[in-house]
Amino acid sequence: MRAQRMAVFGCTALLALGAAACGSSNDDKSGGGGSSGTPSAGGGNADTVILGTTDKVVSLDPAGAYDLGSQQLIGNMYQNLLSVPAGGNKPEPDAAESCDFTDPKTYVCKLKPDLKFSSGDPLTSEDVKFSLDRQLKIADPSGPSSLLASMKSVDATDPQTVTMHLKKADGTWPFILTHTVAAIVPSKIYPADAKQPDDKAVGSGPYKLDKYTPNQQAVFSLNPNYTGANKGQTPNFIVQYFEQPSALKLAIEQGDVDVAYRSLSPTDLEALKNESDKGVKVVDGAGTEIRYIVFNVKKKPVDQLAVRQAIAQVIDRQAIATNVYKDTVTPLYSTVPAALPGATQPFKDVFGDPDPEKAKKFLEDAGISTPVELDGWYTPTHYGPVEVDLWNELKRQLEASGLFKVNIDSTEWDQYKDEAFAKHTYYFYGLGWFPDFPDGDNYLSPFMRDGGFFQNGYTSKRVNDALDKELESSDENDRTEAFKVVQQAEADDVPLIPLWEGKQIAAVRDGVEGVENTFDPAFQFRFWLVTKKES
Amino acid sequence: MIPMIWVLLTVVFLMMRVAPGDPISATLGGKLSPDELARRQAALGFDRPILLQYVDYLWDVVRFRFGTTITDNQTIGSIIIENGGATLTLTVAALIFALILGLPLGLIAGRFRETVPDAAIRVFAILGYAAPPFFVGLLAQLLFAKNLDWLPASKMASPIVQATAVEHTHILMLDLAIEGNWDGVWDVFRHLILPATTLGLLVMGVFIRLVRVNVGQALGGDFVEAARARGVPERRVVSRHAFRNALVPVVTVMGLQAALLLGGAVLTEQTFSWPGLGSRLLQYLNNRDYIGVQGLITFFALVVVVISLIIDIVNALIDPRVRY
Numbered sequence: 001m002r003a004q005r006m007a008v009f010g011c012t013a014l015l016a017l018g019a020a021a022c023g024s025s026n027d028d029k030s031g032g033g034g035s036s037g038t039p040s041a042g043g044g045n046a047d048t049v050i051l052g053t054t055d056k057v058v059s060l061d062p063a064g065a066y067d068l069g070s071q072q073l074i075g076n077m078y079q080n081l082l083s084v085p086a087g088g089n090k091p092e093p094d095a096a097e098s099c100d101f102t103d104p105k106t107y108v109c110k111l112k113p114d115l116k117f118s119s120g121d122p123l124t125s126e127d128v129k130f131s132l133d134r135q136l137k138i139a140d141p142s143g144p145s146s147l148l149a150s151m152k153s154v155d156a157t158d159p160q161t162v163t164m165h166l167k168k169a170d171g172t173w174p175f176i177l178t179h180t181v182a183a184i185v186p187s188k189i190y191p192a193d194a195k196q197p198d199d200k201a202v203g204s205g206p207y208k209l210d211k212y213t214p215n216q217q218a219v220f221s222l223n224p225n226y227t228g229a230n231k232g233q234t235p236n237f238i239v240q241y242f243e244q245p246s247a248l249k250l251a252i253e254q255g256d257v258d259v260a261y262r263s264l265s266p267t268d269l270e271a272l273k274n275e276s277d278k279g280v281k282v283v284d285g286a287g288t289e290i291r292y293i294v295f296n297v298k299k300k301p302v303d304q305l306a307v308r309q310a311i312a313q314v315i316d317r318q319a320i321a322t323n324v325y326k327d328t329v330t331p332l333y334s335t336v337p338a339a340l341p342g343a344t345q346p347f348k349d350v351f352g353d354p355d356p357e358k359a360k361k362f363l364e365d366a367g368i369s370t371p372v373e374l375d376g377w378y379t380p381t382h383y384g385p386v387e388v389d390l391w392n393e394l395k396r397q398l399e400a401s402g403l404f405k406v407n408i409d410s411t412e413w414d415q416y417k418d419e420a421f422a423k424h425t426y427y428f429y430g431l432g433w434f435p436d437f438p439d440g441d442n443y444l445s446p447f448m449r450d451g452g453f454f455q456n457g458y459t460s461k462r463v464n465d466a467l468d469k470e471l472e473s474s475d476e477n478d479r480t481e482a483f484k485v486v487q488q489a490e491a492d493d494v495p496l497i498p499l500w501e502g503k504q505i506a507a508v509r510d511g512v513e514g515v516e517n518t519f520d521p522a523f524q525f526r527f528w529l530v531t532k533k534e535s
Numbered sequence: 536m537i538p539m540i541w542v543l544l545t546v547v548f549l550m551m552r553v554a555p556g557d558p559i560s561a562t563l564g565g566k567l568s569p570d571e572l573a574r575r576q577a578a579l580g581f582d583r584p585i586l587l588q589y590v591d592y593l594w595d596v597v598r599f600r601f602g603t604t605i606t607d608n609q610t611i612g613s614i615i616i617e618n619g620g621a622t623l624t625l626t627v628a629a630l631i632f633a634l635i636l637g638l639p640l641g642l643i644a645g646r647f648r649e650t651v652p653d654a655a656i657r658v659f660a661i662l663g664y665a666a667p668p669f670f671v672g673l674l675a676q677l678l679f680a681k682n683l684d685w686l687p688a689s690k691m692a693s694p695i696v697q698a699t700a701v702e703h704t705h706i707l708m709l710d711l712a713i714e715g716n717w718d719g720v721w722d723v724f725r726h727l728i729l730p731a732t733t734l735g736l737l738v739m740g741v742f743i744r745l746v747r748v749n750v751g752q753a754l755g756g757d758f759v760e761a762a763r764a765r766g767v768p769e770r771r772v773v774s775r776h777a778f779r780n781a782l783v784p785v786v787t788v789m790g791l792q793a794a795l796l797l798g799g800a801v802l803t804e805q806t807f808s809w810p811g812l813g814s815r816l817l818q819y820l821n822n823r824d825y826i827g828v829q830g831l832i833t834f835f836a837l838v839v840v841v842i843s844l845i846i847d848i849v850n851a852l853i854d855p856r857v858r859y
Contacts, residue, residue: 056606056818061608067563141576141579141605142559142605213617215818238694238698240690243808243817244805246676247688247808250680251688254687414556414823415556417556418555421569453567
């Protein structure tokens with residue numbers, strides 16, 4: 001009996017200890033915070049904004065980064081000659097005072113005076129030349145050097161002037177200079193033929209990197225040497241990395257982070273919209289991520305235009321946006337997102353509202369018997385777990401028309417890509433796209449020129465001529481007209497069907513402001529626009 | 536030891552190559568033209584004969600060159616230094632939790648065999664090691680973090696504690712203690728409770744069953760009967776004679792549990808966004824980063840082998856019957 005009593009006492013004591021440890025947390029919500037007395041949670045300290053994300057960082061050296069997670073940090077640490085300002089959609093001078101084509105194959109930029117890196121070293125045209133040259137020299141397999149394919153050479157004409165010589169006329173060149181591929185690094189610090197260690201990244205942007213722990217945290221503070229127009233208002237900015245979206249959601253609910261940006265599921269966002277009592281609100285703005293269906297136009301049954309047109313006629317984009325994505329995306333009627341100059345809506349103009357009767361007529365006129373059997377493919381590992389819901393909704397819509405019988409199947413991204421792009425096993429499959437830079441060409445050339453990067457067998461002289469024209473021109477009207485032609489070809493020939501464009505969405509704590517101002521087609525989270533009030 | 540590691544390395548190498556994809560395809564496959572993709576794959580040597588890649592790989596391992604990961608540009612050594620402390624903190628805390636709870640419960644179950652407390656403890660033990668850590672972890676997060684709001688749901692520390700910590704040992708709790716930042720130490724401790732408990736439950740079940748069986752056997756032993764005959768009180772018989780003898784096999788099993796702990800740590804770290812080696816391993820697996828996966832698996836294998844070796848030595852020291 002005595003042993004029994006001891007055992008019960010022991011267990012009770014253990015549980016009480018645990019409860020005490022847990023229970024006291026309510027009184028100490030900040031959970032410590034160091035000898036400096038700074039709070040450890042997101043709330044309270046207006047000097048520091050904490051951004052939570054599930055993005056990954058590949059490299060903080062512009063030569064090694066071609067992924068969104070890295071580019072989000074690089075955009076805040078480094079300067080480019082040109083950048084797209086918040087809310088804008090055209091490149092404007094950043095480190096440069098002015099930039100212009102002196103002839104179709106020569107682009108000249110004058111630097112602003114007295115630019116400095118956070119290390120204190122002056123930023124000159126030699127650094128710009130060094131930065132572009134090392135991209136091509138390093139040609140990192142995970143890097144963006146291929147974006148500089150049209151550059152022949154670059155000269156530091158004088159300390160303030162950079163001259164870029166192109167292999168051929170390229171109207172997208174100013175946009176390419178806004179990409180992280182053209183971020184300026186200090187030639188005195190960075191190696192010319194190897195990547196700089198991430199924790200030693202140095203730039204001349206609004207923020208400087210103070211501490212970097214891969215996959216855990218990046219800590220930034222204001223760059224005292226920055227003299228540009230984007231001076232930040234929040235002294236410290238921390239990016240906290242999470243493995244799971246569910247953990248990120250809990251972190252914003254508990255106040256461990258001030259902003260939860262990428263990638264909360266539509267269901268999580270829907271739930272957070274109703275949690276204003278917990279001090280959380282959801283903000284959104286324009287985004288330029290898109291999702292679309294590709295047809296391999298050489299394979300039955302989608303080798304027949306009427307089948308593709310009938311599918312396009314049936315699909316209800318608004319139902320997809322509402323039922324699957326809880327209106328966190330909006331319908332897309334050409335591959336060019338609505339916020340970009342030159343975007344049109346040819347699929348809306350040609351097909352109008354979803355109409356099974358019109359779809360039936362396409363098939364009847366072509367002598368195609370129904371139901372048409374379709375094998376659709378998607379990948380759940382590259383575009384997230386919601387992809388399965390998208391394809392179930394597509395199947396439902398197509399079969400509800402009575403014109404199609406749809407089998408859907410999925411496979412892991414690596415195999416999916418091989419089967420779709422290289423082996424051409426699939427003829428009806430889903431893909432998505434993030435922009436390299438916010439220009440219509442980046443949403444047309446990769447898809448529509450000679451079968452696109454996915455090699456779907458579609459080719460059109462009308463399209464190729466228009467793409468050549470817009471690439472060779474720096475005239476905005478000429479380019480817009482060419483974009484219009486290519487977008488119209490999308491709806492006329494239906495080699496693909498655009499489905500939706502994503503909004504950029506974040507959950508923010510009360511007192512945090514400015515996040516929505518950074519959501520625009522450039523897809524750059526600008527730390528300098530975000531502020532926090534003391535709570 | 537060496538043949539075991541060689542077999543393991545070979546299996547990991549082959550499995551990574553059999554699975555479709557490569558690091559470049561995984562991250563940039565939808566972004567590059569087929570020609571550009573092929574060029575980059577060739578630049579990394581992925582188009583070379585698999586036998587040549589294998590020979591190069593083994594040669595690098597022999598020279599302790601584990602390489603630099605392709606997807607995030609980290610050397611294996613730096614990953615172990617950066618993230619090893621978190622895994623060490625988690626596994627040691629889980630082991631301590633398992634011992635603190637598992638040994639007394641095993642003792643109670645063994646002392647009161649075939650009674651209601653015994654049955655209840657056995658069910659608890661079975662649930663402990665049968666329930667996957669990610670499932671237990673999610674339930675714990677839901678209850679203690681989301682619903683009750685008692686404990687943090689994920690990460691190793693609050694962001695500002697982590698941001699202001701000065702690195703000395705790469706073990707965050709220790710670094711904070713060295714700096715005298717006791718608020719920070721408390722913060723890390725609070726973050727540690729849920730993951731350590733989740734992982735500890737897995738091992739605790741094994742300890743409970745082991746101690747229960749051994750206490751039961753010891754209580755039926757001649758030396759216990761002799762003690763009772765001498766009039767030694769029952770409490771003393773159980774604690775001094777039966778329990779102490781039941782602890783010897785626990786030391787042996789602790790070595791075997793190292794592999795279970797590391798395996799469980801992968802799932803636990805992922806569930807709690809705990810920044811340890813397990814999280815990194817999963818990240819590299821998802822990205823088909825051969826270098827990262829191979830390097831970390833090799834390290835895990837070495838850790839298990841070394842721990843087994845240490846346990847064998849300790850066994851020989853504490854139990855005179857054991858000779859090698």
